[in-house]
Amino acid sequence: MEDNKPSLISRIGAMLLDYMILNFALPVLGMILMIPFMLDKIPNGPPSHDPEPFEYTYMTCVFGIIFGILFAKDVFKGRSIAKLAFKQQLVVHRTENTAGPLRSVIRNFTFFIWPIEFIATLISPGRRIGDLIAGTRVIKYDGRADSVKWTQIIVAYVVGVLFCVVTLFGLMFLVEDIIAPKAPKYLxxxxxxxxxxxxxxxxxxxxxxxxxxxxxxxxxxxxxxxxxxxxxxxxxxxxxxxxxxxxxxxxxxxxxxxxxxxxxxxxxxxxxxxxxxxxxxxxxxxxxxxxxxxxx
CATH class of the missing domain: 3.30.360 (Dihydrodipicolinate Reductase; domain 2)
Structure with missing residues (x-):
């Protein structure tokens, strides 16, 4: 088990490469998806005495799509682009079978605490907090041949999107009066x-x-x-x-x-x-x- 454990340098390298790729690609995708929203908000005349309330449903769905992709970065045979480059793979901790798409997505739910995960990786290169939650760990790629499980990938991606959307809607509900104060209701x-x-x-x-x-x-x-x-x-x-x-x-x-x-x-x-x-x-x-x- 220790023989297939990746080195600290390779794990940090893979994490940073994943971060750089996603940090470039996802904002670009987000800007493209936000174009319809921005076009709809272009002023087309004098404002009304009753401005439309701030609409965050579309924005929340866009964030759901984007973070769903981020959560699903390891769903293809337990290997993200960075893991391909650094010859690593995500497996089930107890059995060392290739981690399924759903486990891979759940593992990445902790992206929101990325700095803490980075520290956890310094302490334990093979298992960060997300791995403890999903029951997974990262090993050196051993050349195993795995099939792409498209149905499971789609289900896992949807789970990731829903997790993000529900989380964001919950946060929006808590801070709605701060980000979009409502005007008093007059008679x-x-x-x-x-x-x-x-x-x-x-x-x-x-x-x-x-x-x-x-x-x-x-x-x-x-x-x-x-x-x-x-x-x-x-x-x-x-x-x-x-x-x-x-x-x-x-x-x-x-x-x-x-x-x-x-x-x-x-x-x-x-x-x-x-x-x-x-x-x-x-x-x-x-x-x-x-x-x-x-x-x-």
């Missing part, structure tokens, strides 16, 4: 058209501002009749370099106009350069009382 029937136009007129007439506003003021939220909500689309005719100054001035105008109740607001900026057809967007939520936002 549509409480739209105050008269007050919306009054605020628009005040913003337009302010000589310190050079913006074209589109205001939607709602008297209450769906779950709190004591809180109002205002959404403001701003077309910056002279650029957005004064963004924060403009925001503060508009907040001052609105809170002076409506000072009898707590207010949640959202600025949605857009800017068109007529010469270059450039569109810029920015969304910013604000409230008079931070505890209001935290409670919704």
């Amino acid at each position: 549509e029937s409480s739209y105050n058209e008269a007050l919306s136009h009054e605020i628009e007129d005040l913003i337009t007439a302010d000589q310190k501002l050079e913006v074209v506003p589109d205001v939607r003021y709602y008297d209450q939220l769906k779950n709190d009749s004591t809180v109002s909500y205002v959404s403001i689309l701003l077309d910056y005719e002279s650029g957005i370099s004064r963004q924060y100054e403009v925001e503060e001035r508009i907040q001052f105008i609105i809170t002076n106009k409506v000072n009898d109740r707590p207010l949640i607001g959202r600025f949605i900026h857009f800017h068109y350069r007529t010469g270059n057809s450039e569109t810029r967007r920015h969304s910013f939520d604000w409230t008079e009382e931070e505890k209001i936002m935290n409670s919704k």
Whole structure:
């Protein structure tokens, strides 16, 4: 058993080669798969008062496809490209039979702790943490002839994709409010058209501002009749370099106009350069009382 154990140098070399190959190929594949998503997100007009929520389903599936390939790097006869180059093979620890595709995929689930796995390999070249989980180890290739088990490979790849997708969806669920905060839900029937136009007129007439506003003021939220909500689309005719100054001035105008109740607001900026057809967007939520936002 010790005779077929690969040397530390060859194992480190194989790990680094696998890492370099995957680190080059998978990002390229990812960028190709992301093209439809990026094309769909290209702005094709002024933004809405109700922007579409961040959609991470497609991105999660792309990551699933990519990491599924990474997990499946050893499914062909227990040998990745690097193991072919360094004449190594993945086998079942107890029997030394060639590791099946499913074992090979499970072994690579620990890629997410790659630095720890690297240290584990320094300690035990033949068995890292993933090998302990999958019941496998790496040996010197002995020239054995194995058949390619396509059905098992497909099943193992699907398992790898599902593992990645489920893991990512779980993480997204936990941090969803951080990466894609949701706007407070206002009561549509409480739209105050008269007050919306009054605020628009005040913003337009302010000589310190050079913006074209589109205001939607709602008297209450769906779950709190004591809180109002205002959404403001701003077309910056002279650029957005004064963004924060403009925001503060508009907040001052609105809170002076409506000072009898707590207010949640959202600025949605857009800017068109007529010469270059450039569109810029920015969304910013604000409230008079931070505890209001935290409670919704």
